[in-house]
Amino acid sequence: MRKFLFQGLLRRPLTERAPPADDASLRELGESLARASREKLGRSLSIRHVDAGSCNGCELEIHALNNAFYDLERFGLHFVASPRHADVLLVTGPVSRNMELALRRTYDAVPDPKRVVAAGECACTGGIFGRSYASCGAISRVIPVDVNVPGCPVQPDNFMETLLYLLRQLAGAAPMIPLDHALRPKWLFGMTVHEGCDRAAFYEQSNFATEYGSRKCLVKIGCWGPVVQCNVPKRGWVGGVGGCPNVGGICIGCTMPGFPDKLMPFMDEPPGARISSTLIQPYGALIRNLRRLTNDTLNKEPKWRHNRPQRTTGYNPDKPQATYPL
Numbered sequence: 326m327r328k329f330l331f332q333g334l335l336r337r338p339l340t341e342r343a344p345p346a347d348d349a350s351l352r353e354l355g356e357s358l359a360r361a362s363r364e365k366l367g368r369s370l371s372i373r374h375v376d377a378g379s380c381n382g383c384e385l386e387i388h389a390l391n392n393a394f395y396d397l398e399r400f401g402l403h404f405v406a407s408p409r410h411a412d413v414l415l416v417t418g419p420v421s422r423n424m425e426l427a428l429r430r431t432y433d434a435v436p437d438p439k440r441v442v443a444a445g446e447c448a449c450t451g452g453i454f455g456r457s458y459a460s461c462g463a464i465s466r467v468i469p470v471d472v473n474v475p476g477c478p479v480q481p482d483n484f485m486e487t488l489l490y491l492l493r494q495l496a497g498a499a500p501m502i503p504l505d506h507a508l509r510p511k512w513l514f515g516m517t518v519h520e521g522c523d524r525a526a527f528y529e530q531s532n533f534a535t536e537y538g539s540r541k542c543l544v545k546i547g548c549w550g551p552v553v554q555c556n557v558p559k560r561g562w563v564g565g566v567g568g569c570p571n572v573g574g575i576c577i578g579c580t581m582p583g584f585p586d587k588l589m590p591f592m593d594e595p596p597g598a599r600i601s602s603t604l605i606q607p608y609g610a611l612i613r614n615l616r617r618l619t620n621d622t623l624n625k626e627p628k629w630r631h632n633r634p635q636r637t638t639g640y641n642p643d644k645p646q647a648t649y650p651l
């Protein structure tokens with residue numbers, strides 16, 4: 326015990342450091358949003374959350390928005406207890422039959438103009454629960470939805486950014502939020518996982534992992550990244566850290582409307598991957614070998630660097646501009 330107390334006096338604490346102070350642009354964004362919302366809305370944006378039958382995965386990420394790291398309230402976004410005080414109705418989970426009436430009544434209680442945001446894959450499409458005797462499926466089957474922010478669970482930065490856009494839009498400071506056919510914000514879900522993956526160079530050179538723990542491309546052990554729209558490998562999960570394939574997990578396509586049925590079975594090579602990863606093998610082998618050749622020459626010191634008196638670089642001291650010493 327004495328040893329631990331002594332170590333505690335000498336060692337730094339094992340806790341993470343506090344996030345750095347807000348930079349100027351973030352502060353300015355917060356102030357301009359607060360100003361715009363005060364002018365147009367008379368107050369800040371209020372959000373009423375309804376869990377319509379979620380597994381609580383998305384709730385954990387939404388709760389995180391109120392912690393010191395994300396600090397949602399600095400932008401004037403607040404969660405409220407009553408739907409009558411809300412501008413935005415935030416719904417998570419598929420709509421379980423038991424919650425269907427409660428959700429309709431909550432929607433009716435939110436004053437106009439209101440926005441409805443579905444957060445998480447189950448809210449957007451029904452997800453793993455789908456439609457059954459116990460579940461109505463997606464939120465849009467029960468009430469009109471304005472924006473879908475998918476993911477299993479929803480990525481907190483993506484969600485906060487969507488709320489900020491909505492606040493600007495409601496305040497008249499931004500046009501309609503750009504959405505794709507599945508009502509996902511285009512700037513967040515416009516690129517594939519593959520396009521932002523740290524392992525994409527391994528794919529291009531046909532270096533494929535055959536087991537977990539490898540740093541090579543994971544497509545042969547089940548990664549759906551080439552055909553899945555998600556920005557998580559680029560954005561990371563918390564503070565830019567993480568992002569499924571970047572840290573060794575396959576992408577299971579949790580932002581796609583076909584999730585999970587169309588992406589099953591996980592952990593097996595996706596069907597399309599067999600053709601593409603076979604085709605890329607001769608191309609990847611050629612590129613890999615050409616690069617190895619160039620890399621070999623770059624990895625040696627140039628021959629003209631020697632300590633003999635003659636110059637072998639092509640430099641001619643008889644020319645008038647030649648002023649360098651030997």
Ligand code: SF4
Pocket residue numbers: 518519520522523524525526528541542543544548549550551570576
């Ligand atoms: S791990 Fe997945 S996302 Fe990354 S390069 Fe391979 S296939 Fe693409």
Ligand code: SF4
Pocket residue numbers: 476477518553554555556557558568569570575576577578579580581
């Ligand atoms: S990378 Fe794939 S599994 Fe990870 S959050 Fe994005 S869609 Fe889901």
